[in-house]
Amino acid sequence: MRILIDKLFLHLSKLAAVAILLLVAWIFTVLFLNSIDSMEVFGLDFITESKWAPNLEKFGALPAVYGSVVSTFLAMLFAVPLAIGVAIFLSELAPSRLKAPVGVSIELLAAIPSVIYGMWGLFYFVPIVREVFGGIGISMLTAGIVLSIMILPFMAAVTRDAMNTTPDILKESAYALGGTKWDVIKDIVIPYAKAGIIGSFILALGRAIGETMAVTFVMGNVHKISLDLTAPATSIPVTLANEFTEADTELYYSSLFELSLLLLVISFTIISIAKFYFLRRKRIA
Amino acid sequence: MTHTQKRIITNRIVMLLSTLSAIAGIGFLFWILSILVMNGVDALSWDIFTQEGAPPGYEESGLKHALIGQLMIVGVATIFGVPIGILAGTYLSEYAGKSKLGETIRDISDIMMSAPSIVIGAFVYAIVVAPMGHFSGWAGSIALTIIMIPIILRTTDDMLHLVSSTLREAAYALGAPKYKVITQVVYRGAKTGILTGVLLGVARVAGETAPLLFTSFNDNFLNTDMREPMASLTVTMYNYATSPYEDWQKLGWAAAFILSMFILSLNILGRLFLLKKKGN
Numbered sequence: 417m418r419i420l421i422d423k424l425f426l427h428l429s430k431l432a433a434v435a436i437l438l439l440v441a442w443i444f445t446v447l448f449l450n451s452i453d454s455m456e457v458f459g460l461d462f463i464t465e466s467k468w469a470p471n472l473e474k475f476g477a478l479p480a481v482y483g484s485v486v487s488t489f490l491a492m493l494f495a496v497p498l499a500i501g502v503a504i505f506l507s508e509l510a511p512s513r514l515k516a517p518v519g520v521s522i523e524l525l526a527a528i529p530s531v532i533y534g535m536w537g538l539f540y541f542v543p544i545v546r547e548v549f550g551g552i553g554i555s556m557l558t559a560g561i562v563l564s565i566m567i568l569p570f571m572a573a574v575t576r577d578a579m580n581t582t583p584d585i586l587k588e589s590a591y592a593l594g595g596t597k598w599d600v601i602k603d604i605v606i607p608y609a610k611a612g613i614i615g616s617f618i619l620a621l622g623r624a625i626g627e628t629m630a631v632t633f634v635m636g637n638v639h640k641i642s643l644d645l646t647a648p649a650t651s652i653p654v655t656l657a658n659e660f661t662e663a664d665t666e667l668y669y670s671s672l673f674e675l676s677l678l679l680l681v682i683s684f685t686i687i688s689i690a691k692f693y694f695l696r697r698k699r700i701a
Numbered sequence: 702m703t704h705t706q707k708r709i710i711t712n713r714i715v716m717l718l719s720t721l722s723a724i725a726g727i728g729f730l731f732w733i734l735s736i737l738v739m740n741g742v743d744a745l746s747w748d749i750f751t752q753e754g755a756p757p758g759y760e761e762s763g764l765k766h767a768l769i770g771q772l773m774i775v776g777v778a779t780i781f782g783v784p785i786g787i788l789a790g791t792y793l794s795e796y797a798g799k800s801k802l803g804e805t806i807r808d809i810s811d812i813m814m815s816a817p818s819i820v821i822g823a824f825v826y827a828i829v830v831a832p833m834g835h836f837s838g839w840a841g842s843i844a845l846t847i848i849m850i851p852i853i854l855r856t857t858d859d860m861l862h863l864v865s866s867t868l869r870e871a872a873y874a875l876g877a878p879k880y881k882v883i884t885q886v887v888y889r890g891a892k893t894g895i896l897t898g899v900l901l902g903v904a905r906v907a908g909e910t911a912p913l914l915f916t917s918f919n920d921n922f923l924n925t926d927m928r929e930p931m932a933s934l935t936v937t938m939y940n941y942a943t944s945p946y947e948d949w950q951k952l953g954w955a956a957a958f959i960l961s962m963f964i965l966s967l968n969i970l971g972r973l974f975l976l977k978k979k980g981n
Contacts, residue, residue, distance in 0.1 A: 425880035429792035501722025529908025596712035626817025
């Protein structure tokens with residue numbers, strides 16, 4: 417009897433664990449099967465065609481891909497320097513009685529749902545962008561900025577954690593040789609934590625590119641490639657969020673599924689690079 | 702200027718820049734938080750908890766439907782997600798160890814943790830909503846379950862791993878079979894850690910909007926039938942905030958405030974548990 421229960425427990429827990437692998441395979445399969453229609457009709461043109469016209473049954477994903485890439489690039493452009501600044505402040509500069517409270521509040525802010533960042537962007541940031549940069553305020557630029565603020569807490573927290581792994585004895589040795597704080601940061605902390613810092617940036621990039629709610633509010637879902645950053649735009653998740661419940665033909669659905677598959681493949685690749693090249697998980701013994 | 706002076710000045714400049722960026726970053730974040738609190742507190746009233754949705758312009762409108770829908774969708778996801786996640790984490794830590802299968806599951810699950818949640822919504826749409834023919838609360842719960850499992854799996858795996866192996870060996874020495882060792886010794890040792898993982902997992906999925914947009918969809922009135930479309934705080938917040946009506950926008954802020962407070966309290970609670978554990 418006890419042996420039976422013992423076996424049962426093993427197999428049950430194994431089943432639960434293997435189910436994750438099957439689930440991921442299932443997700444890819446379902447998305448693929450649902451995209452076949454659109455793949456057959458458009459082939460590779462799907463990603464190179466810039467016309468997205470549901471009424472004409474023409475679906476080209478280029479504007480959405482372009483929007484995803486540009487908005488994420490803008491977000492990284494703004495967030496990376498700020499995150500490094502915050503991380504340096506938290507790990508090296510802040511007096512110890514500030515470290516814990518500021519650090520914890522940054523981590524808590526990372527837990528705030530992205531839909532709230534999006535709402536803030538719509539009501540408070542769109543008018544500012546309209547005022548300063550012109551246009552209607554709903555734009556690629558706004559999306560990039562809101563996205564950067566949304567990923568900032570996550571990025572700053574992981575970058576700080578990476579910097580904190582530098583052994584004190586290394587830093588103290590550098591100080592003993594007469595190094596200034598900046599010398600210690602650039603010659604000891606950053607080289608030591610480099611892999612972790614880059615890894616966390618790429619991980620944040622992976623999250624940003626799939627982020628939906630923070631940008632849906634402020635991007636406008638306009639399928640047009642424009643070099644003007646103050647013009648409304650769209651991205652893959654924004655298109656999905658806005659059009660999934662409106663799709664009325666098989667081909668329309670299929671194109672949206674192909675977009676989802678594309679997004680999943682892109683973010684899987686980015687996140688894998690971050691995990692496997694830079695953040696090889698070390699188990700705490 | 703001597704070399705030393707140059708170094709000191711560079712140092713000062715960098716320190717200043719870093720402090721400024723920290724102030725800017727933290728300032729931005731507190732700006733958002735203060736707007737959330739100001740608008741939220743302003744919009745709160747008893748009606749929020751006792752009234753259902755209403756057309757714009759109606760005095761008596763609230764979020765009762767969304768609050769109950771949210772609790773049901775997240776509650777059902779928790780009921781499914783927590784046992785599966787804990788079991789899978791147990792397998793990884795107690796049976797699989799560093800085996801190839803174990804490491805593969807860990808890696809894939811870690812990647813899933815950061816995968817775009819809207820794609821999970823599309824997947825659930827294809828396997829649940831399309832065959833059923835309509836949106837439903839179940840579909841929303843299934844999407845959230847899928848998002849929750851990797852989070853619980855990861856924390857369970859980590860927390861069980863922290864339980865010292867001498868405890869396990871002592872139990873084996875008493876002749877206990879493995880399942881008894883796990884359920885009565887290892888689980889007890891990792892209790893607070895697992896609980897923290899559950900709290901953080903619930904907090905994470907409670908804030909998800911994207912996977913609910915086309916699974917549980919929305920409903921402006923109270924519905925407790927999981928087979929039907931169901932309101933959630935997050936989707937309601939999205940719909941109300943993007944509407945042109947001021948009273949709906951106000952309700953949106955109330956929803957944002959309630960949800961954030963719920964999520965922040967779960968996070969703080971989880972942290973306190975972990976602190977207490979460290980103290981022991």
